[in-house]
Amino acid sequence: MRLMLPAKYLSISLLAVGLIAGCATQPKQEPTGPSAAVTQALDAASAAMDNAKALDWIWRDTEDFYAAAEKAAKEGDDATAIKLANKAREQAEDAVNQYYLEKAKPMLTELRRYSLSGDQKQRMDTGATAITQGEGKRAYDILSALLAEVRSANIQYTVVRGDSLWGISSRPEIYNNPYQWPLIYKANSDKIHDADLIYPGQAFSIDRNPSAAEVDAAVNHAKTRGTWSIGEVEASDRDYLGGLRVR
Structure with a gap:
């Protein structure tokens, strides 16, 4: 004799079976990947490293920190990934800053050998302050522009037989005025013992x-x-040089 279940119990049983079957066939969740914060930290580090590499001035362990950050990100360790990525970025930025500092320092040394205008001296001092404060890129930008300007306004002249400061100063490509010869004398007082020789x-x-x-x-x-x-350093020349002793 077959036992017949009431319709309401049969419906409940089928519903339960359906729910169980549904749970058993749900798709498996895939890993979501790095968080936005991790991705941002890695991207910033990568960009900073590219800048350092372009200058061929990247520290040896910077890329190791970045590789370790990527590994931590894959393992889902966001805190470690961000910490290591930030370390790589900071090192790359420091390396770039150091590069520009090393470039700016000899520029400052060269500029100090020139006769500068008031505005040029102020810009040079600003660049020197940037070096002191460790602002490499700012120092480089200021001093490189100033040095290019100064170099374009300065030329080198090699003395030939028969030359005199009077004659050099009178040349059209120099001052076109012989009376400006003391400018050459003063700018080269470390090379000229006697202005007449x-x-x-x-x-x-x-x-x-x-x-x-x-x-x-x-x-x-x-x-x-x-x-x-000829052969003597006149007192008036010393006065013009500001009391500077010439050899």
């Missing part, structure tokens, strides 16, 4: 863009220098 082969730095005050002082000295003799 220069030698073939000497290389002089010529500032083609002196200030109006510098030109006035030079012309005034040339016109009021007084008597002179």
Whole structure:
């Protein structure tokens, strides 16, 4: 004899079986991948490393930190991944900053050898302060632009037989005015013992863009220098150099 279940019990039984079957056939959840914070940290580190590599100035263990950060991210250890990625980024940024500091320092040394205008001196001092404060890129940007400007206004002149400071100054490509010769003398006082005696082969730095005050002082000295003799350093020349002792 077959036992018949009431319809309501049969419906409940079928529903239960359906729920169980449904749970058993749910798709398996796949890993979601790195969080947005991890991805952001890795991307920032990668960009900083690219900058350092472009300068060929990346520290040896920076890439090791980045590789370890990627590994931690794959393992789902977000805190470690972010910490290591930030370490790689900071190292890469420090390396780039150091690169520009090393480039800026000799620029400052060279600029200090030139006769600069008031504005140029102020810019040079700003660049020097940036170096002192460890701001490599800022120092480099300021000093490289200033040095390019100064170099374009300065030329090198090599003395040939028969030259004199008077004659060099009168050349059209120099000052086109012989009375400005003291500018050459002052800019090269470390090479010139006597303003009346220069030698073939000497290389002089010529500032083609002196200030109006510098030109006035030079012309005034040339016109009021007084008597002179070859082989002696006149007192008026020493005064013009500001008391600087010439060898």
